[in-house]
Amino acid sequence: MKGHFTNIVCVLNDTHKQDEVVAQAIHVAKRHQARLTVVLKLDALPPNAKMVMQSFAYLETQTSIESSAQVWLKDKAQAWQEKYPLDTDVRVGDSNNDFLHYIVESGFDLVIKLSEADFLERLFGSEDMNLLRKCPCPVWVVHRGNSRQYDTIVACLDLNYHYPEHEVSVRKKLNMDILRYASQVALMEFAQLHIIHVYDAVPENIARGGFISVDENHLTSDLQDIYAERDAELDRLLANLEEELDDGTLEYLAPQRHITHGYPRREIAIAARSLGAKAVVMGTVARIGVPGFIMGGTAEETISQLDCAVLGIKPEGFISPVSE
Known part of the structure; x- marks a missing residue:
């Protein structure tokens, strides 16, 4: 596993x-x-x-x-x-x-x-970022002073599957991998496991700028539908994880679910900090099918706002630009 x-x-x-x-x-x-x-x-x-x-x-x-x-x-x-x-x-x-x-x-x-950066800077150094972007295996970057206090583990999932079929398949596998790694870390550290997904129906900067008009009633209905869609997908992922783990393990982990509406580039880090995350497990590549593609804005901005360890996971099929 x-x-x-x-x-x-x-x-x-x-x-x-x-x-x-x-x-x-x-x-x-x-x-x-x-x-x-x-x-x-x-x-x-x-x-x-x-x-x-x-x-x-x-x-x-x-x-x-x-x-x-x-x-x-x-x-x-x-x-x-x-x-x-x-x-x-x-x-x-x-x-x-x-x-x-x-x-x-x-x-x-x-x-x-x-981490190359000071703990209080909440910013990873250039070599940290290079490894998170390009290293083919998982990268665990720790901050000085909190490397052995992992009582709270956060798994960040992107449950938005409104993409081409091939990309959806890889995204689902990446979400499962994130859950696998996060659950193993939580078990190793005897830690509480939290799962975060932040969804955004309309890009905040577009809506806030008045570039489109939004029917509030339809928006509320759409957000409810999106929540139900993402909640059902998380049910499916956790059911798959339960089948892979030993009997009773998922019940022991008792992962706490947090599916919220907001601006992912801001809310993921806010949610992780509010939960007291000591380590965040997340995917660190933006585009699927593009070998060695750099981290996307959401991943990079989230990491820059965190003050805890990060375990960065690559999707299946990721090809490091140095291993071609």
């Missing part, structure tokens, strides 16, 4: 207070009995570094940087390995695409990393 990991990579982007994210990676690896690799990924010095700053003179080559990094990582790994067996690797000077190639070639099925 999707949601079970076998080969996890924990990515460190510097040597500053990384024990927390490694502890989270060990926690997940233990629960899944997965192989774990801790990778220290460092930028290379620019070619003119010694011309700009004489203090760089002792770092003469990329090889010397890599050697020093390996010594640091080997020393840290001794303490980490007392808690769980793990491998280590150092990557210096990899471009984003080089590193994505490394992930693909290594067969990792989950990437865990600390």
Whole structure:
């Protein structure tokens, strides 16, 4: 069943207070009995570094940087390995695409990393976004300070299926995958599972701008129909999930449903925050059938408003632009 990991990579982007994210990676690896690799990924010095700053003179080559990094990582790994067996690797000077190639070639099925941005900024860094957009496997980005307090898990579903038939099929599979991963995380963390879907009958900026006239009675009726449609689809998804889980598991999870009308780009994050979400599980690709297509506005804006961990899931058939 999707949601079970076998080969996890924990990515460190510097040597500053990384024990927390490694502890989270060990926690997940233990629960899944997965192989774990801790990778220290460092930028290379620019070619003119010694011309700009004489203090760089002792770092003469990329090889010397890599050697020093390996010594640091080997020393840290001794303490980490007392808690769980793990491998280590150092990557210096990899471009984003080089590193994505490394992930693909290594067969990792989950990437865990600390957000580059400060917790209070509610904004993910450029490398976080690059992984969420292009990495073919799930990406779990955690914020410093809350990586082990996952008592509330939120699954964000897009239950709007008014699209071409092929896209609808893939969207349904993605929603099931999001539920599978969210339920596995909730079970692993002994957490409460919430499911959010926000629907919008008329784009708010169009209606608010007066570009179309709306019959309020018909709109109310339409919204009721949309709610019933989405509620029925969620029933179907949960029935499928119940068949996959062990007997009584879904009853134990007791997922709380939240289907609301509003502007998704704003209301999804608001709902997640109001529920006290510690981790949000969501799809992170906008268009189906377009290999490596960047995240859509709703996903990107939602992530930028969150102050909790995000587990980003790609749809079935997603092809990373670096693996073509």
